[in-house]
Amino acid sequence: xxxxxxxxxxxxxxxxxxxxxxxxxxxxxxxxxxxxxxxxxxxxxxxxxxxxxxxxxxxxxxxxxxxxxxxxxxxxxxxxxxxxxxxxxxxxxxxxxxxxxxxxxxxxxxxxxxxxxxxxxxxxxxxxxxxxxxxxxxxxxxxxxxxxxxxxxxxxxxxxxxxxxxxxxxxxxxxxxxxxxxxxxxxxxxxxxxxxxxxxxxxxxxxxxxxxxxxxxxxxxxxxxxxxxxxxxxxxxxxxxxxxxxxxxxxxxxxxxxxxxxxxxxxxxxxxxxxxxxxxxxxxxxxxxxxxxxxxxxxxxxxxxxxxxxxxxxxxxxxxxxxxxxxxxxxxxxxxxxxxxxxxxxxxxxxxxxxxxxxxxxxxxxxxxxxxxxxxxxxxxxxxxxxxxxxxxxxxxxxxxxxxxxxxxxxxxxxxxxxxxxxxxxxxxxxxxxxxxxxxxxxxxxxxxxxxxxxxxxxxxxxxxxxxxxxxxxxxxxxxxxxxxxxxxxxxxxxxxxxxxxxxxxxxxxxxxx
Numbered sequence: 266x267x268x269x270x271x272x273x274x275x276x277x278x279x280x281x282x283x284x285x286x287x288x289x290x291x292x293x294x295x296x297x298x299x300x301x302x303x304x305x306x307x308x309x310x311x312x313x314x315x316x317x318x319x320x321x322x323x324x325x326x327x328x329x330x331x332x333x334x335x336x337x338x339x340x341x342x343x344x345x346x347x348x349x350x351x352x353x354x355x356x357x358x359x360x361x362x363x364x365x366x367x368x369x370x371x372x373x374x375x376x377x378x379x380x381x382x383x384x385x386x387x388x389x390x391x392x393x394x395x396x397x398x399x400x401x402x403x404x405x406x407x408x409x410x411x412x413x414x415x416x417x418x419x420x421x422x423x424x425x426x427x428x429x430x431x432x433x434x435x436x437x438x439x440x441x442x443x444x445x446x447x448x449x450x451x452x453x454x455x456x457x458x459x460x461x462x463x464x465x466x467x468x469x470x471x472x473x474x475x476x477x478x479x480x481x482x483x484x485x486x487x488x489x490x491x492x493x494x495x496x497x498x499x500x501x502x503x504x505x506x507x508x509x510x511x512x513x514x515x516x517x518x519x520x521x522x523x524x525x526x527x528x529x530x531x532x533x534x535x536x537x538x539x540x541x542x543x544x545x546x547x548x549x550x551x552x553x554x555x556x557x558x559x560x561x562x563x564x565x566x567x568x569x570x571x572x573x574x575x576x577x578x579x580x581x582x583x584x585x586x587x588x589x590x591x592x593x594x595x596x597x598x599x600x601x602x603x604x605x606x607x608x609x610x611x612x613x614x615x616x617x618x619x620x621x622x623x624x625x626x627x628x629x630x631x632x633x634x635x636x637x638x639x640x641x642x643x644x645x646x647x648x649x650x651x652x653x654x655x656x657x658x659x660x661x662x663x664x665x666x667x668x669x670x671x672x673x674x675x676x677x678x679x680x681x682x683x684x685x686x687x688x689x690x691x692x693x694x695x696x697x698x699x700x701x702x703x704x705x706x707x708x709x710x711x712x713x714x715x716x717x718x719x720x721x722x723x724x725x726x727x728x729x730x731x732x733x734x735x736x737x738x739x740x741x742x743x744x745x746x747x748x749x750x751x752x753x754x755x756x757x758x759x760x761x762x763x764x765x766x767x768x769x770x771x772x773x774x775x776x777x778x779x
Contacts, residue, residue, distance in 0.1 A: 272337065272338065272414075273335065273336065273337045274334075274335065274336040274337075274407065274410040274411055274414060275333070275334075275335050276333070276334040276335070276390075276392035276393045276407050277332075277333060277392065278329055278330055278332055278392065279400055279403065281330055284326045284329055284330040285326075285330060287322050287323055287325075287326035288323050288326045288327050288330060289323075290319050290322065290323060291319050291320050291321070291322050291323010291324060291326065291327070292320075292323055293319060294315070294316040294317065294318065294319025294320040294321075294322070294323060295316065295319075295320040295323070296316075297312060297313075297315070297316035297319070298313055298316035298317055298320060301313045301316065327346060328345065328346045331344070331345060331346040332344070332345055332346075332391040332392055333392070334390055334391060334392040334393070336410075336411055336414050337414070338414075338417075338418050339351070339353060339354070339418075340352050340353035340354050340356075340357070340418075341354075341357070341380065341390070341411075343390060343391065345391060352380065352382070352388075354414075354415060354418045354419030354420075355383075355419060355420070356382055356383050357380050357381070357382060357383070357415060357419055358381045358382060358383050358420075358421075358422045359380075359381045359415075359421055359422040359423055359427060360378060360379075360380060360381075360408070360411055360412050360415055360421070360426075361378070361379045361380075361381060361387075361426070361427040361428070361429055361435075361594070361595070362376055362377070362378065362379070362408065362426055362427070362428045362429065362736075362737070363376070363377045363378070363379045363389065363429050363430075364376060364428060364429065364430040364431075364736065365377070374395075374397070374398075375394070375395065375396060376394065376395040376401070376404055377389055377390065377393075377394050377395075378390045378392075378393060378394075378408060378411065379429065381422070381594075392407075393407040393408060408426070412426070425735075425737075426737060427593070427594060427595035427735070427736070427737075428595055428735065428736035428737035429594055429595055429736055430597075430736040430740075432597045432598060432736065432740070432744060433594060433595050433596060433597055433598065433735070433736040434586065434589045434590065434592040434593065434594055434595075434596055434597075434598055435593075435594025435595060435736075437586065438579070438582045438583055438586050440579075441579035441580075441582040441583055442579070442583050444576075444579045445576045445577075445579040445580040445583060448572050448573070448575050448576035448579075449572075449573065449576045451572045452569045452570075452572035452573040452576065453569075455565055455566075455568050455569035455572060456566070456569040458565050459562050459565045459566045459569065459623050459624060460562070460624060462560050462561060462562045462564070462565040462623075463561065463562025463563075463565075463623055463624050464562075465559060466559055466560075466561040466562060468486070469541065469546070469559050472486065472487060472488050472541055473487055473488065474487060474488045474489075474490055475487035475488060475489050484540075485541075485542055485543060486542075487541075488539050488540070488541055489539070489540040489541070490537050490538070490539050490540075491515075491516040491537070491538050491539075491540065492535065492536075492537055492538075493511045493512070493515060493516055493535075493536055493537070493538050494511065494512040494533065494534070494535055494536070495509060495510070495511065495512070495530050495531065495532055495533065495534045495535075495536060495550075496510045496511055496512045496532060497510045497532050498510070498527045498528075498530055498531075498532070499527065500524060500527045500528060501524060501527075502524075503524060505524070506521045506522075507521070507522050507523060507524045507526065507527035507528075508520065508521060508522070508527065509522055509526075509527060509530060509548065509555075511538075516538055516540075516545075517538075517545065520538075520545050520548065522548070522555050523555070526548070526553075526555035529550070529552070529553030529554075529555065530548070530550055530553060530555075534550045534551070534552075535550070535551070536548050536549060536550040537549045537550075544557070545557070546559070561623075562623035562624055563619065563620035563621065563623045564620070565623070566619040566620065566623035566624075567616050567619050567620050569619070570612075570615055570616055570619045571612070571616065574608050574611065574612050574615070577604065577605075577608045578601075578605055578608065581601035581604035581605065581608075582601050584604070585598045585599060585601055585604075585654060586598065588654075588656070589656055592656065592733075595735045595736045595737070596733050596734065596735055596736075597733070597734040597735060597736060597738070597742070597744040598656075598744055599653075599654040599655070599656065599744045599745045600654070600743060600744050600745065601654070603649065603650035603653040603654055604647070604650045604654070606646070606650065607643065607646035607647045607649070607650045610642065610643070610646045611639075611642075611643045611646065614635070614638075614639035614642065614643075615639060615643075618632070618635055618636065618639065653745075654745070656733075657745070657747075657764055659731040659732050659733055659747045659764070660731055660747075660764070660768060675701055675702060676699050676700070676701050676702045676703075676712065676713065676715075677699070677700045677701050678697045678698070678699050678708065678711045678712040678713075679697060679698050679699075679700060679762065679766045679769065679770055680696065680697055680711070680762065680763070680766065681695075681697060681698045681760060681761065681762035681766060681767070681770055682695060682696060682741065682742065682760070682761045682762070683695055683707065683758060683759070683760055683761075684738060684739065684742070684748075684758075684759040684760070684761060685756075685757070685758050685759060687753065687756075687758065688719075689706075689707050689719040689720065689721050689722065690707050690719065691719075694707075694709045694717075695707035695708060695709060695719070696708070696709055696710070696711070697709075697710065697711050697712070698721070698762075698770050699712065699715060699718060700769070700770065700773050703715070704720050704721065704723070705720070705721045705723060705770070705773045705774055706718035706719055706720045706721060707719045707721060721774060722753075723773070723774050723775070725753050725754040726751050726752070726753055726758075726774050726775055727751065727752040727775065728749060728750075728751055728752075728771060728774075728775040729750045729751060729752055730749075730750050731747055731748070731749050731750075731767070731771075732747065732748050732750070733747060733748070734746055734747070734748055734761070735748070738759065738761065742761045743763075745763070745764075746761050746762055746763055746764070746767070747761070747762070747763075747764045747767050748760070748761050749761075749762075749767055749771055751774075751775070760774075
């Protein structure tokens with residue numbers, strides 16, 4: 266890096282030529298709109314719509330091409346189409362990388378730079394930005410230049426580059442919180458409808474045919490049975506509506522039924538149509554009967570319970586974020602999978618319970634015992650999930666190597682990953698380390714046997730430190746694992762494994778460090 270590069274950094278949008286093309290295209294669209302307004306009477310038409318669309322695209326492209334980020338000895342200067350802002354280095358605590366769309370393997374991984382300010386707030390820089398692996402080198406170079414200026418004229422909070430992703434403590438799960446609230450609101454609305462659904466089902470089951478002379482206003486609560494003839498049927502695709510058409514449009518022109526209901530009738534069949542609460546609820550023929558499904562109180566209660574359990578999935582992410590709020594922003598939180606397992610286990614007993622006892626959950630000794638046993642099982646599962654997602658403090662290097670080495674005669678395969686390609690881990694192929702009955706080796710399988718194993722040169726390795734997983738360590742590392750930073754003959758190497766497994770492997774790989 267030359268001296269001019271150390272004094273000033275200028276970040277401009279990549280691929281400016283396509284952006285300028287859209288700017289000119291937007292200008293043409295604006296001219297087209299103006300022409301249609303003047304000579305077309307001002308009435309909207311297709312050409313005016315095309316012009317407005319092109320003008321909007323041009324404005325967006327102009328906003329992108331106008332972005333500039335410049336850093337010098339005084340701070341970071343940001344310029345956009347409508348605003349200019351400068352932040353001195355003393356107000357910037359750290360420069361971080363923010364990952365977006367990294368949880369979707371099909372979406373491109375977008376990288377942006379975030380400034381963590383001294384007051385606790387953070388702000389995103391419009392540039393530099395990486396849209397794919399093709400411009401990753403340019404992004405890394407500009408980020409390194411910005412961090413070099415920050416280290417020279419400011420006071421960075423960390424020597425490494427903090428990477429904030431959806432797995433780390435620094436990303437507030439706003440989407441998960443909103444989804445959890447929406448699902449709970451839906452569950453509350455469904456729960457309020459359970460008594461009405463139960464009473465409606467009882468009324469339908471107990472309804473009797475209307476007597477002769479029943480007043481029109483009273484026929485809503487009894488069954489009105491009308492003879493009819495099927496004119497034709499229209500069978501739709503699965504999960505789509507099918508139709509029954511009646512001769513002469515009596516008692517109604519057509520009726521939406523299920524596919525199975527339409528297949529049970531033939532043109533010319535004499536049927537009886539039963540009306541209740543102002544709608545056709547039943548069509549009965551000589552060989553087939555169709556009934557409209559009336560949701561019962563148990564079904565509505567199951568729906569409410571299911572929404573509540575589904576709210577627990579994003580709620581578990583929010584809970585883990587609150588639990589790890591004191592962690593550094595770039596440290597990865599434990600996985601919420603144990604809480605999801607507890608929710609699935611809860612669903613196994615609570616959904617049948619809600620279906621069978623929607624309005625009287627404690628109306629019998631059997632239901633009380635059922636609820637007590639199920640609630641106890643749920644408490645145990647959530648307690649185990651809470652314990653499994655605890656944040657374990659990494660051992661120091663001395664603690665990891667201080668225990669006595671185990672003498673093994675049989676081979677043991679430990680799930681562990683080297684995160685850098687080396688001669689003993691080419692192309693990051695290793696998923697396990699085999700210990701015992703020979704030198705430690707990296708293998709792409711959990712055994713048995715040392716097929717395709719690569720021996721690890723333990724004489725080259727020196728343990729530097731043990732830490733928790735950070736956002737920059739990649740998505741292949743579980744959040745409850747730990748990372749050992751090793752020195753491999755002058756080259757930094759990271760080894761990831763579960764805490765206890767990592768200590769066992771380190772005692773075999775770095776005996777000379779003890």
